[in-house]
């Protein structure tokens with residue numbers, strides 16, 4: 001008997017291939033270069049601040065304009081997307097003696113076919129942490145809201161027998177830093193908005209809610225995400241966003257948050273922000289420990305529970321996708337992201353991560369697999385990269401190599417304990433990332 005379990009592939013981020021690719025911004029040598037072909041990109045103060053962040057990390061002198069924005073954003077917002085490299089070996093002795101964190105060995109520049117990308121400025125060793133990144137904005141999954149810190153998403157210690165207390169913070173530091181959104185958020189009744197997200201299974205509007213509260217409190221400029229690539233939205237998608245926008249706006253209006261603070265909150269702002277979140281948000285899964293490769297990370301993620309939340313970062317948003325990536329992003333304790341080299345990377349090489357959420361596929365597989373199976377993964381990928389997805393399947397039993405012979409694109413690659421690595425190869429170029437289904441028999 002053959003059964004087909006159709007399931008959507010879940011991505012660490014949803015990708016989009018649009019006109020943005022012809023618009024580029026290169027940040028190098030301390031200067032901001034804009035290329036405008038199809039349309040103009042507004043260079044917001046935050047973009048300059050981001051540039052400043054890179055510039056500072058390149059140990060360059062700030063221009064007067066940059067210094068002005070540095071002063072403006074050097075508290076909350078500036079720190080929000082600061083990145084540091086904490087384990088890459090410093091290139092010389094003096095640098096290691098300096099009290100400043102060493103600069104990340106990367107730069108953002110134009111790629112040939114994938115818009116902007118991240119490139120190594122020097123050799124990076126396998127297993128090195130390239131840099132860390134704090135989220136610009138993050139929000140817990142609604143299913144995890146009582147079990148993780150409302151600010152950093154760290155798992156909270158649960159006292160056996162105690163009832164969930166609603167949103168709470170893991171430490172004084174998080175309570176203090178949450179003021180940038182929580183003081184505003186507390187004033188409003190979010191029941192209808194949260195219900196809308198819960199019943200419709202939406203997670204990104206929650207990031208917009210948090211960002212809106214940050215903007216109202218003055219902690220972030222309304223255009224903080226402007227530098228990131230937006231998804232192209234259809235009229236139908238925009239119409240669907242209307243309800244979320246109205247609920248968000250109503251909650252704030254009823255809380256007497258007047259137009260002097262919330263004039264930015266237009267339908268246009270709401271859809272623009274969601275369009276950027278769709279392309280750039282990361283699903284956060286905490287995996288305590290250090291994982292050298294994708295395989296060990298996937299294995300660790302199976303043992304971890306579902307995603308603790310979602311977040312948007314600045315630098316990590318410039319990493320392009322590769323099915324055979326040289327870099328991966330991990331979350332160890334909280335929403336702070338670590339970008340780690342999966343293998344040795346040469347100076348000038350582009351750093352790419354895999355957008356496909358291996359652990360989500362594996363969890364779905366584990367859920368549907370009950371008996372002997374042949375697992376056929378059909379992954380449609382529209383990209384110019386080589387599409388090879390390696391998936392670790394924890395099925396708890398062995399399957400013979402012969403079983404896969406009908407499926408030349410899918411083969412068992414490696415056994416590890418009671419786990420199996422399935423490799424999928426595709427030479428086709430398709431329109432979207434979609435997992436068509438598991439074929440089981």
Ligand SMILES: C[S@@+](CC[C@H](N)C(=O)[O-])C[C@H]1O[C@@H](n2cnc3c(N)ncnc32)[C@H](O)[C@@H]1O
Nearest residue numbers: 015016017114115116229317318320321383384
């Ligand atoms: C998170 S952004 C990465 C940074 C982006 N290149 C930029 O300029 O902002 C994801 C987008 O980058 C492009 N992209 C990422 N990986 C790609 C790949 N392997 N091939 C072609 N385009 C890619 C797609 O347009 C995708 O929607």
